[in-house]
Amino acid sequence: MGAHISIPMYQRAVAQRYRLVGQKCTKCGKINFPPKAVCKYCQAGNEFENVSLSGKGKIYSKTVIAGGGAPPEFAEEAKCKGSYPVAIVELDEGPRIIAQLVNPPEEGYSIGMPVEAVFRKIYEEEGVIRYGFKFRMAAQSV
């Protein structure tokens, strides 16, 4: 079974995976993340400036992926943790991003709570570790 996300496909998005680089549309000023060829807001601009996103935002929605249903490349993680939380985060700059949550509070957490991005290992496949962003509750010390 080949890698679901090939190494070249992963590497082409390293700026997004490692540094949350978004694109500011020179026509309307809004920030696209992930990148688009034509701005998703004004649907006209096709020139952009790179901007690094703050990684701060709020939980927009959330789920917990159960072990049995996890994609195969996450099976090991699911097996050791039983399940893992995934959320859509709305960043302060506007774009939404989908990512895992790390160490969510045991007493629970809800939509609307502030979170911040942290750089983490996502999984390992074909001998290459895939890194990217996860989110933790803001001001939480890890």
Place this chain on the structure above:
Amino acid sequence: MEGVAIIGAGQTKYGDYPNKGVKELFAEAYLEMLQSIDQGLEPQQIQAAYIGCLSSGSGFQLGQLAPLLMGHVGLPNVNAVRIENACASGGYALYNAACAVASGKYDLVIAAGVEKMRDVSSSKGRYWLGVSGDTEYERLAGSTFAGIYALMAARYMYDYGMKREHLSMVAVKNHRNAVANPKAQFRKEITMEQALKGVPVAHPFNVWDCSPTTDGAAVVLLCNAKLAKDFTDKPVYLRGFGAASDYLAIHDRNSITSLAATRKAAAEAYKQAGVGPKDINFAEVHDCFTIAEIMAYGDLGFCEEGRGHILLEEGYTRPDGKLPVNASGGLKAKGHPIGATGCGMAVEIFKQLRDEAQEPSRQIKNARFALSHNVGGSGGTAAVFVYQRGDE
């Protein structure tokens, strides 16, 4: 534009067929379709075939599935093409076949779908089913297809006060509906207690909130409406058909509690048909996950956005309600052979609007207009159809 009628329809029972491949499944549905044409048809009159399939038989046939299937049923020389839009492949086959007849180019066109899901191991199945969403971001977050719909459900609960129980109401209703449907995969009722307590999949979903993996095929024959009565006294007219797309990835969409693709496709279909949601007597909607049916109520105009769970709670969409939804059992219990699903809905509506639902207990009476709704993935595509009975 020419009018479009359905004059024949057939499908396999949905289920698990270790001894049948895509060719055998397709042939079974095709031959049942031919038999359903009241005055008979010389098959060589068929001019084209649009066949929906996601996996080309679990990925075992690399390309050109449509000529393979048509050659298997004695029609090697028609214009045959495979259509793929994930779970909406069948709906898009129907849409393209309808456009081909409406354009006047063809008079007799097959719209079909087939899927062979039960051959693949569940781990390989999870690999390719994940592809229906956005691979680069959704998948790298560890999300599954169920996870994406679960994110929609969680937000719907947050925005509109829907309860976990509402999701289970969809599962209970659709499983009950499937009991009398001889074509359904799971003909067994489940209780509310069961539906609430299944094995967790992606919070808030458990296994009862998810459609199954299914083998199956469905075939309908479209005809120029002017010629329909040469073949049957009871054609079913396709009065409106709409299709639209949306951002593939959930994080790119403005709203995740409504599918913009469904809204646009429905508006197009209603406009062409010259009817509105109030005129629809029953509907087959895309309930790949329980939340999908609840969102569809709003997106198809059966209620205001955010009130889908209230409509359900009031029994409005039960078989004895004002607008029965998924009387077949839906994707949830009739089954979801991905590429076949959209055409299987048309088969169900064809039978219902001809008063041929087989089991009298499940026949919807006095229906004039019906609607079907087929969604690709998490809403990257959607197709909506409005049907009218033709024997009045």
